[in-house]
Amino acid sequence: MTSASLDQVTASTPPPDAGVRLPAWAREASDGVDTAALEDRVVEADLAAAFDTLRDNDEFVTRLRASVVENLRHLHQVIAGRTDLSEVTLVEPFALARLQARLRLPQTALQRSYRVGFLAMWHEWSDRLVERAECDDVPRTESLEALRGMTALLLGYQHHVASQVADSFARADELLSRSREHVRNGLVQHLLREDSTPLPPSDLALLDYPLDAGHVTVLLPAMPEGAVRQSLNALREACHTRDILVHPVGPTGTVVWLAHARPPGWRAARIADLTGYLRGLGIEASVSEPHAGVRGVRAGWLQVQDVQRVRAAWGAAGSPRVLGHLDVSLEILLMADPVKARAFVHAELGQLGADDDLAARLRETVEASHRWGSHVTTAEHLHLHEHTVRNRLQKAAELLGRPLTERRTELQVALRLARLLTERNGRADGPAVPPPVSPGAPG
Structure with missing residues (x-):
């Protein structure tokens, strides 16, 4: 049988x-x-x-x-x-x-x-x-x-x-x-699909958000939807807009789109006001670049996910609380292939790329020196004595095996990648946010 x-x-x-x-x-x-x-x-x-x-x-x-x-x-x-x-x-x-x-x-x-x-x-x-x-x-x-x-x-x-x-x-x-917000969430899920079709007028009215405007997307991975909604008026004032679209991401996170429908749109000053407001809240926030139209809603969502992945690789202790796509666009590009990124860092930094406290301090000093120029200014920003900065830079050059002025661009890129790739910061290729919202999986 x-x-x-x-x-x-x-x-x-x-x-x-x-x-x-x-x-x-x-x-x-x-x-x-x-x-x-x-x-x-x-x-x-x-x-x-x-x-x-x-x-x-x-x-x-x-x-x-x-x-x-x-x-x-x-x-x-x-x-x-x-x-x-x-x-x-x-x-x-x-x-x-x-x-x-x-x-x-x-x-x-x-x-x-x-x-x-x-x-x-x-x-x-x-x-x-x-x-x-x-x-x-x-x-x-x-x-x-x-x-x-x-x-x-x-x-x-x-x-x-x-x-x-x-x-x-x-x-x-x-x-x-029966919940209006639930229906709106379903419409947002639809917009975030790669194959989404235009919404009919009735759905556009229910969404109550100008899809043809310019959008900036903000991912708040540790701020529930309810807490975000309590702060909407302050957020509107900070960004000088009334049009905000809120969508839950998982049980503890929220993504927000903010629209400016008329010129001059999202000027640098307005984005600075937004990031300043978010810093004042003291919460983690990933911010996209401005994008226009219906496609811009999804483009911003993809960008903040990329930013959040870089944040996860950077480590909670090291990454800024508010991180914009422009701040880490180079890292996003280079981390598309973590294996090649690690090989590049190893080839460029050698012993300076070691995963220990001494090498980390030296890399921080070299990176600050590139940013601020003089030893004096670097010492001020790192709260160190000028002689300490000089000694660290000399030691870094010894570990590097060449002057810090050689292959300067490659060195700067390798230093930025190194802070994402050390084991103390976690794996750079690990998940950072819930999976992208897809039809039937809003989080």
């Missing part, structure tokens, strides 16, 4: 019967299922079939796994005959359904995940049952009846769970759909 597909086995299976009870050998076979390994397979199957864009969303994957674990535990008890279906009480599947509604995932994705997830469970339990039947030389008729009964129990459990979860999803989705 071999395990067939679920569709083949259930084609002639009657409606699930709550009174089904498997024979003892079949119940014992059900205990042979490795539920921990099955958990991983079901989670992967669900992600691949319905939620592939959410693989990097830690909150979602955690909820999905918790739901799978709870369903496996209850289903195991039902098949083994230790729990009646009417006694099953669910928690995690409902929490996952509410999260799916909040993420604006279609109910078809939820239904697809349940189909593939329970199919994977059926294959595992049916394989164990078939193996036990063959091992014990169970008569074919009895084996088929046991497989039929196990399938009925699994389908009964699936129906019991899926119907309740679908109702929970529908109620949560209805409540969220």
Whole structure:
């Protein structure tokens, strides 16, 4: 006897019967299922079939796994005959359904995940049952009846769970759909897609933000949406604009677009006012360059993500609280290939690129010397004695193996990259922000 597909086995299976009870050998076979390994397979199957864009969303994957674990535990008890279906009480599947509604995932994705997830469970339990039947030389008729009964129990459990979860999803989705901000968030998600189409007039009115204006994007990775909204009036005054679009990014972050619809638009002075205001708040903020039009909304979002990745590589202790795209555009360009960047730093700096405190102090002094010019000014900005600066520069040249005036441009670039690539600052190629907002994954 071999395990067939679920569709083949259930084609002639009657409606699930709550009174089904498997024979003892079949119940014992059900205990042979490795539920921990099955958990991983079901989670992967669900992600691949319905939620592939959410693989990097830690909150979602955690909820999905918790739901799978709870369903496996209850289903195991039902098949083994230790729990009646009417006694099953669910928690995690409902929490996952509410999260799916909040993420604006279609109910078809939820239904697809349940189909593939329970199919994977059926294959595992049916394989164990078939193996036990063959091992014990169970008569074919009895084996088929046991497989039929196990399938009925699994389908009964699936129906019991899926119907309740679908109702929970529908109620949560209805409540969220009544929220204007939720609808606006969906429109923002649409705009951030690479293949987004123009919004109709009704949606533009609901968005209430001039998409044809000039935009500056600000990512506040540690400031929740509610806190941002409490500061909107002050932000409007600081930037001399009334048009602001706020969108949540994950449970603790927010991205903000600020618009200037009329000339002179985003002059340097206005951007300086914005960054000054953000510095006054004392929070982390990544700021884009100005971009125009609908495409500018997405361009700014991509830029602030790039800035945040540089910040993560730089390290929380070393990077400025407010960091603009122009400040690190060179690093963004060069860090597109971290392997080549590391090779370049190693070739240019040699021993000066060592990952220790002495080399770090020397690099800081050389970089400041390039920036400020004279030893006196460098000493003032580093709060050092002029002789200390001279000594450090001499030592840096010794480690470098050449005068600091040779290959000056390459040296300056290598120094900027070195602060991102040292292990003390974390890996430069690691994730810095939640995955880009995509349709159905707003964070």
